[in-house]
Amino acid sequence: MSGKAAHSVAHLGDFTVGPRTLKITLWALPVGGAGALAALGLLRLIGLVTNLVFYQRWDTALVAPGQVHHPWWLVLGAPVAGGLVVGLMARYGSEKIRGHGMPEAIEAILTGGSKVAPKVALLKPISAAVSIGTGGPFGAEGPIIMTGGAIGSMLAQFLRLSADERKTLLVAGAAAGMAATFNSPLAAVLLAVELLLFEWRPRSFVPVAACVAVATVCRGFLLGTAPVFPVPTAGLHLTAPDEVLAAVVGLTGGALAVGATWLVYRAEDGFAKLPFHWMWWPAIGGAVIGAGGLVEPRALGVGYDVIDQLLTGRATLSLIIGILVVKTLIWSLSLGSGTSGGVLAPVFMIGGALGAWEGMLFPQVIPGFWGMCGLAAVVGGVMRSPLTGVVFTLELTHAWGALLPLLVASTAAYALSALLLKRSVLTEKIARRGLHLTREYSTDPLETFFVHEVMDRHPVTVAAHRAVDDTLVRQLTHDRAARRQPHYPVIGDHGPVGLTTLHRLRRHAATGPVLAAQAAQPVQAAVRPHDTLRHVAYLFAEHGLTSAPVLGDDGQVVGLIALPDLLQARLHDLTEEHHRQRLLPAPAAPGAADPAGRTAVGTSAT
Known part of the structure; x- marks a missing residue:
């Protein structure tokens, strides 16, 4: 790491860690416990609705429809009735319960100051339980993300916190619910980083990780500590061809992810053209x-x-083909109707089906190995979260020895999805609501440059005892360097006494002779040569400035920095990204002469 970069990281750490971080971490601990309870409650509620509708019994065990033969009218009618209930709840309760949870959480973070209404915390899990329990092909994780996020947000709203601190507790609650649902603490933290936090800073990472840890421990008491989908790994021995075939699974998974994402938003476009209220759309999705x-x-x-x-x-x-075709179609089309339900569990199933089908053609590794690769691939392609896809698969199965092929498959799918689609299934919905969203993390150029690298080292200054008259104004007007400066430091015997502008000097010269010190405004913010440009940008934004004097250790002016100087860092970053050059000479062809007239090595001169 370069000296500039090292200083940058240290500055960032100093800026983001402190007593406030520890305080937010303490508040995040009970959010973790509440998130685990919310996850348990949602799973039990889904089980209850499923048992009542499809098996006509009072039981909260999580079961799936289709384990026994159901009457055709029940299979067809239950999802329609569930969609109708969800539509009514959305229209007369809260429209925020529509959708699969994560875009709504992102929108609350980006535009709502991380504030979630209490009724959303109540209505979201109920609507999801109705939607899934009546046959909806969705997962519990999206609703629990929104519910857990609502718990963290409501606690934050009772406290005197900033929007960033509310965001941390909101995301902590969302990640806690995810960790408790799937017993996947690391994947939950990665999901928070890759999708929800929009930063990687200790001030947010530490509370989220602490909250997830509490939720996972509580999950052990409530639901057990075993992996959700344990895969026996005895006999796992990977070869180079297996890694190559994992890339093939990744590319096909990426193609499936692209197709499913495209279908979701074509369905949403189709529903938007219907000539009646959106309240009825989930019922139509239920018919599908x-x-x-x-x-x-x-x-x-x-x-x-x-x-x-x-x-x-x-x-x-037959089950693999049925899931691959039917699940993909009904999930994509019904999700576009605006019903309530998550995307992860359907993506797990679709990806697993794709990998299992390809595994019938590929060499045998261990049972379910290619299904795991397909799962990681489709998660990486649909969610655009390749690391989350890998870690989710490992934590769900505990097949730790499959790390490398899962990474290959997930990354290949992610690359293809990013190549073919501008946005993921999550960010497209945000973009359609008029918000610009980027999830690319990079070093801020303003954080890697210092003031002394871009400042004007010889600014035009005005002596504090100098009379403001037409002579001074003419001197500054005809001085090229002075015309480029937005402000002039006014220097007294012991350092700067203020800043002035050419406009202020002209006005005072016209009204009567005064000293330059009287025509100056106080210095609102002074910077030091070793401050980062990011620090300067914050000062300018906080005080509404366009320039500031740079003071040395003795308090004297050693330079001036202005807004255009901040662009030097951006220009450097742009040059590094787009300027291409050869740094080493190309190898000379045999027999070719160099500029000094010598022949290349290995040839003879005549």
């Missing part, structure tokens, strides 16, 4: 779900049992 359920009943519901079969190599070809 019911029609798919008549073809493949196992595609209905959250489908954890099907995912388990896919990842352990026990799924039949």
Whole structure:
């Protein structure tokens, strides 16, 4: 790391760690416990609705539709009724319960000051339980992200916190719910970093990690500590061809992710053209779900049992094809209707089905190995979160020895998705609401440059005892360097006494002779030569400045920095990105002469 970069990181750490971080971390601990309870409550509620609707019994165990034969009218009608209930809840309760949770959480962070209404925390899990329990092909994780986020946000709203601190507690609650649902603490933290925080700073990372740790420990008492989809890894031995085939799974998974994402938003466009209120759209999406359920009943519901079969190599070809086709279609089309439900569990199932199907053609590694690769690939392609896809798969299965092929598959899918689509299934929805969203992390150029590197070392100054008259104004007007300066430091016997402008000097010269010190405004902010440009940018924004004097250790003016100087860092960053040059000479062809007239090595001169 260069000296500039090292200073930059140290400055960032000093800026973001302190007593406030420890205080927010303490507040995040009970949010973790509440998130785990919310996850348990949502899973039990989904189980209750599923049992009541499809099995006519009072039970909260998480089951899937399709385990027994259901009447056709139930398979077709239950999702329609569930969609109608969700539409009514959205219209007369809160429109924020529509969708799959993560875009809504992102929008609350970006535009809502990380404030979530309490009724969303209540209505979101109920609507999701109704939607999933009546056959909706969705997951519980999206609603629990929104519910856990609402818990963190509501606590933050009771406290005297900044918007960034509210964001930290909101994301902490969301990640806690995710960790408790899937027993995946590291994946939950990565999901928070890759999708929700929009920063990698100790001030947010530490509270989120602490909250997730509490949620995972609580999950152990509530739901157990075993992996959700355990995969036996005895006999796992990977070869180079296996890694190459993992890239093939990744590319096909990326193509499937692109197709599913495209289908979701074409469906959303289609629903938007319907000549009646959006309240009815989830019911139409329910009809699509019911029609798919008549073809493949196992595609209905959250489908954890099907995912388990896919990842352990026990799924039949008919189930694999049915899930791959029917689940993809009904999930994409119904999600576009604006119903309530998450995307991760369906993506797990679709990806697992793709990998299991390809595994019938590829060499045997261990049962479910190619299903795991497909899962990681489709998560990386749909969510545009390749690291989350890898870690999720590992934590769900505990197949730690499969790390490298999972990384290959997820990265290949991510690359193809980024190449073919501008936005993911999450960020497209945000963009359609008029928000610009970037998830690319890089070093801020303003943080790697110092004031002394860009400042004007010889600024034009005015003596404090100098009379302001036409002579002074003419001197400054005809001085090229002076015309470029937005302000002039006014220097007294012991340092700067203020700043003035040519306009102020002209006005005072016209009204009567005064001293330059009387025509100066106080210095609102002074910077030091070794301050970063980012620090200067914050000062300018805070005080509404366009320039500031640079003071040395003795308090004397050693330079002036202005807004255009900040652009030097951006220009340097742009040059590094786009300027291409050869730094080493190209090898000379045999027999070619160099500029000094010598022949290349290995040839003879005549």
